[in-house]
Amino acid sequence: MLTDSEPYIRELVAVHRILKAHSIQENGFRLFQLPTVKFDAISYTDLIDWLENITYPPILKSIPDEDIRLFAVQKAYGLYYICYVTHTSG
Numbered sequence: 001m002l003t004d005s006e007p008y009i010r011e012l013v014a015v016h017r018i019l020k021a022h023s024i025q026e027n028g029f030r031l032f033q034l035p036t037v038k039f040d041a042i043s044y045t046d047l048i049d050w051l052e053n054i055t056y057p058p059i060l061k062s063i064p065d066e067d068i069r070l071f072a073v074q075k076a077y078g079l080y081y082i083c084y085v086t087h088t089s090g
Contacts, residue, residue, distance in 0.1 A: 010072040013045050018060060018068055 004010050035048045060068060 009045060011069075015069055015072045017050055019065055022060075022065065 004014070035052060037047055038049065039047075041047045
């Protein structure tokens with residue numbers, strides 16, 4: 001949603017939901033729970049009930065809240081250049 005072409009989705013929907021999930025304190029490990037998908041949704045933003053299981057996107061964990069707001073204003077410019085160490089088998 002941070003890369004959506006509509007500014008209101010980037011700024012109001014994405015940032016609001018990400019920051020709300022970030023404000024929830026979790027103790028220990030977070031168990032991944034598959035969300036229920038609403039196939040009758042009008043928009044892709046409504047496919048998941050965001051009040052059901054709110055979790056913070058792990059890729060944004062190390063990014064400050066102000067930068068997330070900035071990504072929404074700049075259509076996520078700079079988000080593509082964030083590098084993370086990954087483990088691969090080879």
